Amino acid sequence: MTLALDSFTASTALVIGAGASGRAAAELLLALGARVRVYDQNPRAQVPAGAEPLLGSPELPPAALAGVDRMVLSPGVPPARFRAALAEHAPQARVDGEMSLALAVAAARWGRRPTVLVTGTNGKSTVTALTGALLEAAGRRPFVGGNLGVPLSTALLAGLRDHAPAPDCLILECSSFQLETLGAHPVDVAMVLNLTADHLDRYPTMRDYADAKARVFAGLAPDGLALLDAGDPWTDYFRAQVHAGRLVLVDHPGGARIDGPGPGDSLVLPGGESYPRAALPLAGRHNSKNALFALLAARHLGAAPEACARGLAGFTGLPHRMTLVRELAGVRWYDDSKATNVASVLASLDGFDRPFVLIAGGRAKGDDLTPLRELLRRSGRALVAIGEATESFFALGEGVVPTVRATAMDAAVAAARELARPGDAVVLSPACASYDWFKNYAERGDTFARLVRALA
Numbered sequence: 001m002t003l004a005l006d007s008f009t010a011s012t013a014l015v016i017g018a019g020a021s022g023r024a025a026a027e028l029l030l031a032l033g034a035r036v037r038v039y040d041q042n043p044r045a046q047v048p049a050g051a052e053p054l055l056g057s058p059e060l061p062p063a064a065l066a067g068v069d070r071m072v073l074s075p076g077v078p079p080a081r082f083r084a085a086l087a088e089h090a091p092q093a094r095v096d097g098e099m100s101l102a103l104a105v106a107a108a109r110w111g112r113r114p115t116v117l118v119t120g121t122n123g124k125s126t127v128t129a130l131t132g133a134l135l136e137a138a139g140r141r142p143f144v145g146g147n148l149g150v151p152l153s154t155a156l157l158a159g160l161r162d163h164a165p166a167p168d169c170l171i172l173e174c175s176s177f178q179l180e181t182l183g184a185h186p187v188d189v190a191m192v193l194n195l196t197a198d199h200l201d202r203y204p205t206m207r208d209y210a211d212a213k214a215r216v217f218a219g220l221a222p223d224g225l226a227l228l229d230a231g232d233p234w235t236d237y238f239r240a241q242v243h244a245g246r247l248v249l250v251d252h253p254g255g256a257r258i259d260g261p262g263p264g265d266s267l268v269l270p271g272g273e274s275y276p277r278a279a280l281p282l283a284g285r286h287n288s289k290n291a292l293f294a295l296l297a298a299r300h301l302g303a304a305p306e307a308c309a310r311g312l313a314g315f316t317g318l319p320h321r322m323t324l325v326r327e328l329a330g331v332r333w334y335d336d337s338k339a340t341n342v343a344s345v346l347a348s349l350d351g352f353d354r355p356f357v358l359i360a361g362g363r364a365k366g367d368d369l370t371p372l373r374e375l376l377r378r379s380g381r382a383l384v385a386i387g388e389a390t391e392s393f394f395a396l397g398e399g400v401v402p403t404v405r406a407t408a409m410d411a412a413v414a415a416a417r418e419l420a421r422p423g424d425a426v427v428l429s430p431a432c433a434s435y436d437w438f439k440n441y442a443e444r445g446d447t448f449a450r451l452v453r454a455l456a
Contacts, residue, residue, distance in 0.1 A: 005108045009033035012067050016060075016082050017074025018045035021098040024153035025072045026051050028105060031160045039064055065089040072096050075147070075177035078202060097181030099172065102152035104183070106170070109156065112186065114169040116297045119179060119216045120193025122344045123290050124148070126282075127193060128173040130294035130315050135169060137311030138303035146172035169301055176212040177202070184219040189297045190245075191227035192216060193290075195234040196343035197367075210234055214241040221245060225300045227293055230255060248296055256292040258285070267291055273305060279312045283322050283334065283425075285351035320445035322348050322427075325452045330422030333452045336429035337445030342367040345429045346375060355381040356425040357416045359406075362387035362432030362444070369396050372431065376400050382419035384412045388436040409437070409444070413451045426452075 011034045015026045018040040027048045029036045036051040043056030054064050060082065068090045073079050075097060086093055096104070106113065118128045125148045132144030143155050152172065158164040174182070176199060192213050195206075203209040214237075217226055224245035228235045230252035239247065248270060249255035258277070259266045265277035265288060280291050291312060298308055317323055320337040327333070332354070339345045340362075349356060358380055360372070373396055376383060383397035386406050397403035402419060406412035416426040428448045430441075438444040 005032060005105070008105060008108075011035070011070050013037070013070040013072060014039065014064055014068045015051070015072045015074070016040075017077045018042070018047055018055075019074055019076060021076075021151050021153075022072070022074040023048055024151040024157070025074075025096075025098040025101055028102065028153040028157050028160075029070075029072070031157055032105070034070075037064055037068075060085055062089050065093075069093045070096065070101075072098060072101055073181050074098065075175055075181075079180055095181060096183070097178050098151055098153055099146055099174065099178045100181050100183045100185070102156055103170075103185040105156055106152065107185070109159065110166045113167065114188045114301050115186065116169070116171045116189040116191075116301070117174050117187050117216045118172065118191055118193070118293075118297075119174040119176070119213050120191070121196045121198050122341075122347050123193045123286060124173050125318055125338075126287065126321055127191070127290045127293045127297075128171055129318055130290060130311075131297045132171045133315045134294055134298035134303050134308045134311035135171070135301060137314065138298070138307035140301070140303070141165065141168045142171045143167035143169070144171045147175040147178060148173035171297075174216060176209060179212050179215040182215055182218065186221055187216075187219040187224060188221055189225045189227065189300050190216045190220050191293055191297070192229075192232075192234075192238050193293060194229055194232045194343075194347075195238075196341070198341060198343075210237055214238055217242050217244075225296065227296055229289065250292045250296070251289055256296055258288045258292070267295065269295060269299065273299075275305075275309055275312060279309060280315065281313070281324075282315070282317045283324070283352065284348050286347040287317075287322065320441060322429075323445075323449075325449045328452075328455055330424075331417075331420045332425045334425055334427045334429075335445045335449050335452075336427055337434070337441045337448065339429040339431060340433050340441060341365055342369060342371055342431050345431045346371055348429050349375055349379065349427065352379055352425070352427075354423060354425050355379060355421075356427050357382045357384065357420045359384045359386060359412050359416055359426065359428045359448075360430050360432070361385045361389040361393045362430045362434050363436045364389040364392065364432055367431065369393070369431070372396060373400055381421065381424050382416075384415045384419070386412050386430070386437075387432060389432050409447050410451050413448065413455070417455065 039054040047053040230249040325333040382402040385393035434444040
Protein backbone atom coordinates (compact mmCIF):
# COMPACT_ATOMS: atom_id res chain seq x y z
CA MET A 1 0.00 0.00 0.00
CA THR A 2 1.97 3.00 -1.27
CA LEU A 3 0.58 6.52 -0.96
CA ALA A 4 2.20 9.80 -2.02
CA LEU A 5 3.45 11.93 0.85
CA ASP A 6 1.23 14.81 -0.27
CA SER A 7 -1.82 12.67 0.54
CA PHE A 8 -0.79 13.00 4.20
CA THR A 9 0.09 16.70 3.89
CA ALA A 10 -3.40 17.53 2.64
CA SER A 11 -5.23 15.52 5.29
CA THR A 12 -7.15 16.40 8.42
CA ALA A 13 -6.49 13.66 10.96
CA LEU A 14 -8.09 12.76 14.26
CA VAL A 15 -5.83 10.77 16.60
CA ILE A 16 -7.65 8.79 19.29
CA GLY A 17 -5.54 8.33 22.42
CA ALA A 18 -2.59 10.41 23.60
CA GLY A 19 -0.34 7.62 24.82
CA ALA A 20 3.09 6.91 23.32
CA SER A 21 1.70 5.53 20.05
CA GLY A 22 -0.88 8.28 19.66
CA ARG A 23 1.64 11.04 20.30
CA ALA A 24 4.09 9.47 17.84
CA ALA A 25 1.41 9.29 15.14
CA ALA A 26 0.32 12.87 15.79
CA GLU A 27 3.88 14.19 15.64
CA LEU A 28 4.51 12.32 12.39
CA LEU A 29 1.37 13.70 10.78
CA LEU A 30 2.21 17.23 11.95
CA ALA A 31 5.71 16.91 10.49
CA LEU A 32 4.14 15.94 7.17
CA GLY A 33 1.98 19.06 7.26
CA ALA A 34 -1.37 17.52 8.21
CA ARG A 35 -3.96 19.22 10.39
CA VAL A 36 -4.19 17.11 13.53
CA ARG A 37 -6.67 16.79 16.38
CA VAL A 38 -5.98 14.58 19.40
CA TYR A 39 -8.77 13.17 21.57
CA ASP A 40 -8.23 11.61 24.99
CA GLN A 41 -10.55 11.18 27.96
CA ASN A 42 -7.74 12.26 30.29
CA PRO A 43 -7.93 16.05 30.72
CA ARG A 44 -4.21 16.15 31.57
CA ALA A 45 -2.99 14.10 28.60
CA GLN A 46 0.07 15.47 26.80
CA VAL A 47 -0.66 16.60 23.25
CA PRO A 48 2.10 17.51 20.74
CA ALA A 49 2.54 21.20 19.99
CA GLY A 50 0.59 22.16 16.89
CA ALA A 51 -2.19 19.61 17.41
CA GLU A 52 -5.68 20.66 18.49
CA PRO A 53 -6.36 19.08 21.90
CA LEU A 54 -9.77 17.53 22.57
CA LEU A 55 -9.37 16.36 26.15
CA GLY A 56 -11.46 15.36 29.13
CA SER A 57 -14.78 14.42 27.55
CA PRO A 58 -15.94 10.83 28.23
CA GLU A 59 -17.41 10.71 24.71
CA LEU A 60 -15.96 11.89 21.42
CA PRO A 61 -17.65 15.19 20.44
CA PRO A 62 -19.25 14.86 16.95
CA ALA A 63 -17.61 18.17 15.99
CA ALA A 64 -14.24 16.46 16.35
CA LEU A 65 -15.04 14.53 13.16
CA ALA A 66 -15.92 17.55 11.04
CA GLY A 67 -13.81 17.49 7.87
CA VAL A 68 -11.76 14.50 9.02
CA ASP A 69 -10.42 12.23 6.28
CA ARG A 70 -8.21 10.03 8.51
CA MET A 71 -8.68 8.57 11.99
CA VAL A 72 -5.69 7.06 13.78
CA LEU A 73 -6.56 4.69 16.63
CA SER A 74 -4.07 4.03 19.42
CA PRO A 75 -3.69 0.30 20.16
CA GLY A 76 -4.97 0.60 23.71
CA VAL A 77 -8.30 1.99 22.50
CA PRO A 78 -11.07 -0.53 21.67
CA PRO A 79 -12.00 0.57 18.14
CA ALA A 80 -15.69 -0.33 17.77
CA ARG A 81 -17.35 2.86 19.05
CA PHE A 82 -14.91 5.13 17.22
CA ARG A 83 -15.44 3.26 13.97
CA ALA A 84 -19.18 3.66 14.48
CA ALA A 85 -18.84 7.41 15.08
CA LEU A 86 -16.69 7.72 11.96
CA ALA A 87 -19.21 5.80 9.87
CA GLU A 88 -21.94 8.19 11.02
CA HIS A 89 -20.15 11.54 10.78
CA ALA A 90 -17.26 11.03 8.32
CA PRO A 91 -17.95 7.85 6.31
CA GLN A 92 -15.40 8.74 3.62
CA ALA A 93 -12.51 8.81 6.12
CA ARG A 94 -10.03 5.95 6.42
CA VAL A 95 -9.00 4.27 9.67
CA ASP A 96 -5.41 3.48 10.60
CA GLY A 97 -3.52 2.42 13.67
CA GLU A 98 -0.18 4.04 14.43
CA MET A 99 1.72 1.10 12.94
CA SER A 100 -0.42 0.96 9.79
CA LEU A 101 -0.04 4.72 9.32
CA ALA A 102 3.72 4.48 9.79
CA LEU A 103 4.04 1.63 7.28
CA ALA A 104 2.16 3.70 4.69
CA VAL A 105 4.40 6.73 5.31
CA ALA A 106 7.51 4.52 5.26
CA ALA A 107 6.54 3.12 1.86
CA ALA A 108 5.97 6.65 0.53
CA ARG A 109 9.21 8.05 1.93
CA TRP A 110 11.64 5.11 1.87
CA GLY A 111 10.12 2.87 -0.79
CA ARG A 112 9.53 -0.83 -0.36
CA ARG A 113 11.47 -2.30 2.56
CA PRO A 114 11.62 -6.02 3.45
CA THR A 115 9.26 -6.39 6.41
CA VAL A 116 8.92 -9.00 9.16
CA LEU A 117 5.84 -9.04 11.42
CA VAL A 118 6.04 -10.97 14.70
CA THR A 119 3.04 -11.72 16.88
CA GLY A 120 1.92 -14.25 19.48
CA THR A 121 0.86 -14.23 23.10
CA ASN A 122 4.34 -14.99 24.47
CA GLY A 123 7.89 -14.61 23.15
CA LYS A 124 7.32 -11.97 20.48
CA SER A 125 9.68 -9.38 21.97
CA THR A 126 12.53 -11.89 22.13
CA VAL A 127 11.95 -13.11 18.57
CA THR A 128 11.72 -9.54 17.26
CA ALA A 129 14.92 -8.48 19.00
CA LEU A 130 16.80 -11.65 18.02
CA THR A 131 15.77 -11.33 14.36
CA GLY A 132 17.11 -7.79 14.39
CA ALA A 133 20.36 -8.95 16.02
CA LEU A 134 20.89 -11.63 13.35
CA LEU A 135 20.36 -9.10 10.57
CA GLU A 136 22.69 -6.58 12.23
CA ALA A 137 25.35 -9.29 12.39
CA ALA A 138 24.87 -9.67 8.63
CA GLY A 139 25.59 -5.97 8.09
CA ARG A 140 21.98 -4.88 7.62
CA ARG A 141 20.37 -1.76 9.12
CA PRO A 142 17.06 -3.04 10.53
CA PHE A 143 14.48 -0.98 12.32
CA VAL A 144 13.46 -3.09 15.33
CA GLY A 145 10.41 -1.91 17.22
CA GLY A 146 6.67 -1.52 16.94
CA ASN A 147 5.00 -2.88 20.05
CA LEU A 148 8.54 -3.48 21.33
CA GLY A 149 10.28 -0.24 22.30
CA VAL A 150 10.17 2.49 19.68
CA PRO A 151 7.11 3.09 17.48
CA LEU A 152 7.89 3.10 13.75
CA SER A 153 6.45 6.62 13.58
CA THR A 154 9.28 7.80 15.84
CA ALA A 155 11.92 6.46 13.44
CA LEU A 156 10.21 8.16 10.51
CA LEU A 157 10.05 11.41 12.45
CA ALA A 158 13.80 11.20 13.11
CA GLY A 159 14.36 10.85 9.38
CA LEU A 160 12.17 13.85 8.59
CA ARG A 161 13.63 16.11 11.28
CA ASP A 162 17.22 14.95 11.63
CA HIS A 163 17.85 13.25 8.28
CA ALA A 164 18.65 10.02 10.10
CA PRO A 165 19.56 7.23 7.66
CA ALA A 166 16.69 5.02 6.58
CA PRO A 167 16.66 1.39 7.70
CA ASP A 168 16.97 -1.23 4.99
CA CYS A 169 14.39 -3.58 6.58
CA LEU A 170 11.64 -3.44 9.19
CA ILE A 171 11.29 -5.94 12.06
CA LEU A 172 8.05 -5.19 13.86
CA GLU A 173 6.55 -6.72 16.96
CA CYS A 174 2.75 -6.57 16.59
CA SER A 175 0.22 -6.81 19.38
CA SER A 176 -3.27 -8.03 18.60
CA PHE A 177 -4.46 -4.47 19.23
CA GLN A 178 -2.13 -3.13 16.53
CA LEU A 179 -3.16 -5.85 14.11
CA GLU A 180 -6.84 -4.87 14.43
CA THR A 181 -6.09 -1.72 12.42
CA LEU A 182 -3.32 -3.02 10.14
CA GLY A 183 -3.89 -2.61 6.42
CA ALA A 184 -2.66 -5.07 3.82
CA HIS A 185 0.89 -3.70 3.65
CA PRO A 186 3.38 -5.92 1.77
CA VAL A 187 5.03 -8.32 4.20
CA ASP A 188 7.94 -10.71 3.58
CA VAL A 189 7.76 -12.79 6.77
CA ALA A 190 4.73 -13.11 9.04
CA MET A 191 4.55 -15.34 12.11
CA VAL A 192 2.30 -16.31 15.00
CA LEU A 193 4.45 -17.82 17.74
CA ASN A 194 1.60 -19.17 19.90
CA LEU A 195 -1.84 -18.33 21.23
CA THR A 196 -2.95 -18.65 24.84
CA ALA A 197 -5.71 -16.93 26.80
CA ASP A 198 -5.00 -13.21 27.17
CA HIS A 199 -6.81 -9.89 26.69
CA LEU A 200 -10.17 -11.58 27.10
CA ASP A 201 -11.40 -8.33 28.65
CA ARG A 202 -11.19 -6.94 25.10
CA TYR A 203 -12.09 -9.98 23.02
CA PRO A 204 -15.38 -11.78 23.71
CA THR A 205 -13.90 -15.19 22.80
CA MET A 206 -10.58 -16.83 22.02
CA ARG A 207 -11.71 -17.01 18.39
CA ASP A 208 -12.00 -13.20 18.31
CA TYR A 209 -8.49 -12.96 19.77
CA ALA A 210 -7.20 -15.43 17.16
CA ASP A 211 -8.89 -13.48 14.36
CA ALA A 212 -6.98 -10.37 15.39
CA LYS A 213 -3.67 -12.28 15.42
CA ALA A 214 -4.43 -13.86 12.02
CA ARG A 215 -4.38 -10.40 10.41
CA VAL A 216 -0.58 -10.67 10.51
CA PHE A 217 -0.84 -12.74 7.30
CA ALA A 218 -3.07 -10.26 5.41
CA GLY A 219 -0.30 -8.66 3.36
CA LEU A 220 2.01 -11.67 2.96
CA ALA A 221 3.75 -11.49 -0.41
CA PRO A 222 3.45 -14.34 -2.94
CA ASP A 223 7.10 -15.20 -2.29
CA GLY A 224 6.79 -14.52 1.46
CA LEU A 225 7.27 -16.83 4.42
CA ALA A 226 4.62 -17.75 7.03
CA LEU A 227 5.79 -19.31 10.30
CA LEU A 228 3.78 -21.21 12.92
CA ASP A 229 4.55 -23.42 15.92
CA ALA A 230 3.60 -27.00 15.02
CA GLY A 231 2.64 -27.81 18.60
CA ASP A 232 0.34 -24.88 19.28
CA PRO A 233 -3.36 -25.83 19.55
CA TRP A 234 -4.36 -22.93 17.27
CA THR A 235 -1.95 -23.72 14.44
CA ASP A 236 -4.51 -25.52 12.27
CA TYR A 237 -6.77 -22.48 12.52
CA PHE A 238 -3.95 -20.12 11.54
CA ARG A 239 -2.85 -22.35 8.67
CA ALA A 240 -6.24 -21.80 7.08
CA GLN A 241 -5.62 -18.02 7.18
CA VAL A 242 -2.36 -18.21 5.18
CA HIS A 243 -3.31 -17.53 1.57
CA ALA A 244 0.09 -16.65 0.09
CA GLY A 245 3.75 -17.53 0.38
CA ARG A 246 5.41 -20.61 1.83
CA LEU A 247 4.48 -22.05 5.22
CA VAL A 248 7.11 -23.53 7.55
CA LEU A 249 6.24 -25.19 10.85
CA VAL A 250 8.61 -24.72 13.78
CA ASP A 251 9.37 -27.66 16.09
CA HIS A 252 8.25 -30.14 13.45
CA PRO A 253 10.24 -32.98 11.80
CA GLY A 254 9.39 -31.67 8.34
CA GLY A 255 10.02 -28.02 9.17
CA ALA A 256 12.47 -26.37 11.56
CA ARG A 257 13.35 -28.52 14.55
CA ILE A 258 15.39 -28.99 17.69
CA ASP A 259 17.64 -32.06 17.44
CA GLY A 260 19.31 -33.65 20.43
CA PRO A 261 18.69 -34.69 24.03
CA GLY A 262 19.38 -31.42 25.88
CA PRO A 263 22.41 -29.14 26.19
CA GLY A 264 23.89 -30.59 23.00
CA ASP A 265 20.84 -29.74 20.92
CA SER A 266 21.11 -28.40 17.40
CA LEU A 267 18.76 -25.92 15.76
CA VAL A 268 18.00 -27.33 12.32
CA LEU A 269 16.33 -25.46 9.46
CA PRO A 270 14.60 -27.05 6.45
CA GLY A 271 17.26 -28.45 4.16
CA GLY A 272 19.51 -29.46 7.05
CA GLU A 273 21.24 -26.15 7.86
CA SER A 274 22.23 -26.46 11.53
CA TYR A 275 23.30 -24.24 14.42
CA PRO A 276 24.52 -25.41 17.86
CA ARG A 277 21.94 -24.64 20.53
CA ALA A 278 24.75 -23.90 22.97
CA ALA A 279 25.69 -20.85 20.89
CA LEU A 280 22.59 -19.03 22.15
CA PRO A 281 23.14 -17.84 25.75
CA LEU A 282 19.44 -18.02 26.71
CA ALA A 283 17.99 -20.79 28.84
CA GLY A 284 14.86 -22.80 28.11
CA ARG A 285 13.36 -24.87 25.34
CA HIS A 286 11.04 -22.00 24.47
CA ASN A 287 14.11 -19.97 23.53
CA SER A 288 15.22 -22.77 21.22
CA LYS A 289 11.93 -22.30 19.38
CA ASN A 290 12.29 -18.52 19.50
CA ALA A 291 15.71 -18.90 17.87
CA LEU A 292 14.26 -21.07 15.09
CA PHE A 293 11.63 -18.43 14.27
CA ALA A 294 14.30 -15.70 14.18
CA LEU A 295 16.74 -17.77 12.12
CA LEU A 296 14.07 -18.57 9.52
CA ALA A 297 13.13 -14.89 9.23
CA ALA A 298 16.72 -13.64 8.99
CA ARG A 299 17.71 -16.28 6.44
CA HIS A 300 14.64 -15.41 4.33
CA LEU A 301 15.82 -11.79 4.29
CA GLY A 302 19.25 -12.91 3.08
CA ALA A 303 21.41 -13.09 6.21
CA ALA A 304 24.25 -15.58 5.67
CA PRO A 305 24.55 -18.62 7.95
CA GLU A 306 27.88 -17.49 9.41
CA ALA A 307 26.38 -14.08 10.27
CA CYS A 308 23.42 -15.78 11.93
CA ALA A 309 25.79 -17.88 14.02
CA ARG A 310 27.57 -14.71 15.19
CA GLY A 311 24.26 -13.04 15.94
CA LEU A 312 23.06 -15.98 18.03
CA ALA A 313 26.22 -16.04 20.10
CA GLY A 314 26.09 -12.30 20.75
CA PHE A 315 22.46 -12.10 21.80
CA THR A 316 22.04 -11.81 25.57
CA GLY A 317 18.26 -11.48 25.61
CA LEU A 318 15.87 -8.80 26.79
CA PRO A 319 15.53 -7.53 30.35
CA HIS A 320 13.27 -9.55 32.65
CA ARG A 321 12.86 -12.46 30.22
CA MET A 322 14.78 -15.38 31.73
CA THR A 323 17.74 -13.05 32.19
CA LEU A 324 20.64 -14.64 34.08
CA VAL A 325 21.39 -12.29 36.99
CA ARG A 326 24.33 -14.20 38.44
CA GLU A 327 25.63 -17.60 39.53
CA LEU A 328 26.47 -17.96 43.21
CA ALA A 329 27.62 -21.12 45.02
CA GLY A 330 26.53 -23.26 42.08
CA VAL A 331 23.04 -21.74 41.89
CA ARG A 332 21.91 -19.71 38.88
CA TRP A 333 19.49 -16.82 39.52
CA TYR A 334 17.11 -15.81 36.71
CA ASP A 335 14.89 -12.74 36.38
CA ASP A 336 11.75 -13.70 34.43
CA SER A 337 9.57 -10.91 35.82
CA LYS A 338 7.95 -10.39 32.40
CA ALA A 339 6.19 -13.76 32.85
CA THR A 340 2.90 -12.31 34.07
CA ASN A 341 0.65 -15.26 33.15
CA VAL A 342 0.74 -19.01 33.59
CA ALA A 343 1.46 -19.69 29.91
CA SER A 344 4.60 -17.55 30.10
CA VAL A 345 5.89 -19.44 33.13
CA LEU A 346 5.24 -22.79 31.45
CA ALA A 347 7.07 -21.58 28.34
CA SER A 348 10.06 -20.48 30.40
CA LEU A 349 10.37 -23.54 32.65
CA ASP A 350 8.94 -26.52 30.78
CA GLY A 351 11.98 -28.55 29.79
CA PHE A 352 14.32 -26.38 31.89
CA ASP A 353 17.72 -27.99 32.21
CA ARG A 354 17.99 -28.05 36.03
CA PRO A 355 15.79 -28.18 39.15
CA PHE A 356 14.48 -24.77 40.17
CA VAL A 357 13.14 -22.82 43.10
CA LEU A 358 10.22 -20.79 41.77
CA ILE A 359 9.34 -17.37 43.19
CA ALA A 360 5.76 -16.70 42.07
CA GLY A 361 2.76 -14.56 42.94
CA GLY A 362 1.61 -10.96 42.80
CA ARG A 363 -1.71 -9.58 41.64
CA ALA A 364 -3.66 -12.46 40.12
CA LYS A 365 -4.99 -12.17 36.56
CA GLY A 366 -7.56 -14.94 36.85
CA ASP A 367 -5.37 -17.66 35.30
CA ASP A 368 -5.87 -21.29 36.23
CA LEU A 369 -2.76 -22.17 38.24
CA THR A 370 -3.26 -25.93 38.00
CA PRO A 371 -0.77 -26.50 35.12
CA LEU A 372 2.01 -25.16 37.37
CA ARG A 373 1.42 -27.99 39.85
CA GLU A 374 2.61 -30.64 37.39
CA LEU A 375 5.56 -28.45 36.40
CA LEU A 376 6.60 -28.17 40.05
CA ARG A 377 6.06 -31.89 40.62
CA ARG A 378 8.26 -32.73 37.64
CA SER A 379 11.11 -30.24 37.94
CA GLY A 380 10.64 -27.97 40.94
CA ARG A 381 12.86 -27.91 44.00
CA ALA A 382 10.66 -25.52 46.02
CA LEU A 383 8.18 -22.65 45.76
CA VAL A 384 8.27 -19.21 47.38
CA ALA A 385 4.84 -17.54 47.29
CA ILE A 386 4.63 -13.74 47.22
CA GLY A 387 2.21 -10.85 46.87
CA GLU A 388 -1.58 -10.66 46.97
CA ALA A 389 -1.82 -14.17 45.51
CA THR A 390 0.38 -15.70 48.22
CA GLU A 391 -2.27 -18.06 49.57
CA SER A 392 -3.25 -19.33 46.12
CA PHE A 393 0.37 -20.17 45.30
CA PHE A 394 0.99 -21.62 48.75
CA ALA A 395 -1.96 -23.97 48.22
CA LEU A 396 -0.64 -24.82 44.76
CA GLY A 397 2.75 -25.94 46.03
CA GLU A 398 1.83 -27.46 49.36
CA GLY A 399 2.24 -31.22 49.25
CA VAL A 400 4.09 -31.02 45.91
CA VAL A 401 7.35 -29.24 46.81
CA PRO A 402 8.59 -27.44 49.94
CA THR A 403 6.60 -24.17 49.94
CA VAL A 404 7.06 -21.00 51.97
CA ARG A 405 5.46 -17.57 52.14
CA ALA A 406 7.40 -14.30 51.83
CA THR A 407 6.04 -10.85 52.66
CA ALA A 408 8.61 -8.83 50.69
CA MET A 409 11.05 -9.43 47.84
CA ASP A 410 14.11 -9.44 50.12
CA ALA A 411 12.48 -12.16 52.21
CA ALA A 412 11.67 -14.12 49.05
CA VAL A 413 15.31 -13.97 47.91
CA ALA A 414 16.54 -15.07 51.32
CA ALA A 415 14.08 -17.97 51.44
CA ALA A 416 14.99 -19.10 47.92
CA ARG A 417 18.67 -19.08 48.83
CA GLU A 418 17.99 -21.41 51.77
CA LEU A 419 15.93 -23.78 49.62
CA ALA A 420 18.23 -24.01 46.56
CA ARG A 421 21.03 -26.55 46.22
CA PRO A 422 24.18 -26.38 44.08
CA GLY A 423 23.23 -27.17 40.50
CA ASP A 424 19.75 -25.62 40.91
CA ALA A 425 18.31 -22.36 39.62
CA VAL A 426 16.20 -19.75 41.38
CA VAL A 427 13.68 -18.21 38.99
CA LEU A 428 11.48 -15.17 39.59
CA SER A 429 8.65 -16.09 37.20
CA PRO A 430 5.57 -14.71 38.93
CA ALA A 431 2.60 -15.70 36.68
CA CYS A 432 0.94 -12.53 38.01
CA ALA A 433 0.87 -8.79 37.51
CA SER A 434 3.22 -6.70 39.66
CA TYR A 435 0.92 -3.92 40.80
CA ASP A 436 0.50 -5.11 44.38
CA TRP A 437 4.11 -4.39 45.35
CA PHE A 438 5.59 -2.59 42.32
CA LYS A 439 4.63 -0.07 39.65
CA ASN A 440 5.37 -2.56 36.83
CA TYR A 441 7.12 -5.84 36.03
CA ALA A 442 10.39 -4.02 35.27
CA GLU A 443 10.61 -2.52 38.76
CA ARG A 444 9.84 -5.95 40.20
CA GLY A 445 12.63 -7.56 38.18
CA ASP A 446 15.10 -4.77 38.91
CA THR A 447 14.43 -5.08 42.65
CA PHE A 448 14.95 -8.85 42.51
CA ALA A 449 18.19 -8.48 40.53
CA ARG A 450 19.55 -5.83 42.90
CA LEU A 451 18.90 -8.04 45.90
CA VAL A 452 20.46 -11.06 44.22
CA ARG A 453 23.61 -9.12 43.26
CA ALA A 454 23.93 -7.98 46.86
CA LEU A 455 24.09 -11.54 48.22
CA ALA A 456 27.44 -12.25 49.85
